[in-house]
Amino acid sequence: MELKGGSEAVVLNHRGVIAYDEKEVRIASALGPVSVVGAELRIRRMNRERIVLNGKIRRVELGLC
Amino acid sequence: MLSFLRETAEIEVTGASTALCLNRWTAADLPFWALSIQSELVFRCRIQAARLGEIRREAARAWCDVRVIRRFGLPVVLSRLRSRPVLTVGLLLAVVLAFFLQSFVWFLRVEGNERVPEEEILRALWEEGVRFGTWGPSIDSEDLKNRILNRIPALCWLAVNREGGVVTVLAAEREREETPLETEGVAHIVAARPGIIRKISVVNGFADKKPGDLVLEGDILISGIAEWTLRIQATRAMGEVYADTLRVSELVCPVSARKKVYTGRRETCVTLVYERKRRKISGNSSIFGTSCDRMIKVSNWTLPGGYELPVTVETETLLEYTLEPLELPARQAETLLREESLRLTQAQMTAGQIETGSAAIQKTQDSYRCRGVWNCLELISKTIPAELFGEDEVNGKTDQRGTD
Incomplete structure (x- = not known):
């Protein structure tokens, strides 16, 4: 996972989106669910290798939430 | 840029499991971007229009509906232009001409x-x-x-x-070569015209005259050469000499003249001028013959940015007049001639002023004659080169008295 400042997050080798809205995007990964929490979150791009998120990222949580 | 060249569609997806829909698209390598969430069950995004069918199928497997909101891109623009052939041809022509012209x-x-x-x-x-x-x-x-x-x-x-x-x-x-003032060489200051010296200022040289002396034209006023007992001193005379002079002017003007009286008729002629070719647009410039005043106004066609085209528009306005005889009254003639005599006299002086004088007016059958006599105080000095030795001395014919 790459974080660029507080405005962009790139998640590599994901296993799909579990749920998403403007405040939280939960992504399935090999390490378990990854939650990106913030405001005005948007999925900018998504393909098999990566998901690119934009918005005001406040925190990233790993594991079951 | 690439997405503009390919047709792009903006779609709206509605369903209970929108995340599943995204995962199915990802698994099927169907690209999408610019995703924006409208609500819990609705999102919008952009896709390649060519893959809309696959997008719909995968979305259907995730129990989601796809609705196309709009399409854009170069193929859409071109298809719209196909229905407007004249616009298309015009645009193409404009592009070609822009390069060719x-x-x-x-x-x-x-x-x-x-x-x-x-x-x-x-x-x-x-x-x-x-x-x-x-x-x-x-x-x-x-x-x-x-x-x-x-x-x-x-x-x-x-x-x-x-x-x-x-x-x-x-x-x-090229730079203009200025003629330099001559500042070297032996010179005298002489009188440019006759007069009685009133003031003499010597900057360099030797004064030959004094105030009160009557001088004629050509008389040396300030000499550049002084002969002493055993030597001759030569220099460039410099200075100013003011003298009282007398100037006479004679002027004539006719008793009667002709005055323009405008009839009120006017004509406007417009001509288009392209390089050296002229084309009359309107009007008749010979309608009044030679009995008219002509005023020509020329205006250039100019594009924004100050680019002038080689096309001008000439607007010629003709005002017709007739000539009527007018007799010049004596008083007016006298004033005119006197003023002109003063102006002419002042202009003839290098420097100075007219102090006193008078102008006598005489009327003949067909003219007024004015004789102005003016007493002036003016600068009469002028510089001329001086010869150090006379021609006889140069030829060897010197004074023989000492040898006899």
Whole structure:
């Protein structure tokens, strides 16, 4: 996972989106669910290798939430 | 840019499991981007329009509906243009002309000239074949420069630059050689006209006259040469001499003249001038013959940015008049002639003023004659070169008294 400042997050080798809205995007990964929490979150791009998120990222949580 | 070249569609997806829909698209390698969440069950995004069918199928497997909101991109623009053939052809023609037309000369500019008129340089260019509509690549800048410099000797350097349809001529003029004031050599100051000296100021040299002396034209006032017992001193005389002089002027004017009286009739003629060709648009310029005043106003057609086209519009306004006899009253004639006599006398003096005098007016059968006699205080000094030795001395014929 790459974080660029507080405005962009790139998640590599994901296993799909579990749920998403403007405040939280939960992504399935090999390490378990990854939650990106913030405001005005948007999925900018998504393909098999990566998901690119934009918005005001406040925190990233790993594991079951 | 790439997404503009390919047709792109903006879609709206509605369903209970929108995240599943995204995962299915990802698994099927269906690209999507610019996703924006509208609500819990609705999101919008952009996709490649060519893959809309697959997108719909995968979305259906995730129990989601897909609705196309709009399509855009170059293919959409082209399909719209197909229904407007004239616009399409016009656009293509405009693009072609924009590239092609740059090869011709449309505007000429001259920069750097101060004393040489711009019209002279433009006329020289015209005669050398560089004008509105000339094929640009045919202009040989170096050769043209040499030919223009031959035509206009006042220029010492020229550069001709062509940028698109604009030809800019940069010119540099030769510097004018100023004639330097002569400050060397032996010289006298002599009287330019006769008078009685009132004031003599000597800066250099030897005063030959004093205030109160009557001098004639050519008399030496300040000498540059002084002979002493055993030596001769020579210098350049400098100074000013003011004297009382007498100036006489004679003027004549006719008793009767003719005065213009406008009839009120007017005519306006408009002519279009393209380079040297003229085409009358309206009006008749010979309607009044020669009994009219002509006022011509010329206006250039200019594009925004100051680019002048070689087209001018001449608007000629004709005002008809008739000539009626007018007799000049004696008083008016006297005033006119007197003022003119004073003005003429003042103009003839190098420096100075008219102090007193009078003008006598005499009327004959067909004219008024004025004789002005003016007492002036004026500068009468002028500098002339002096010969140090006379011709006899140069030829060896010196005074023999001492040897006898």
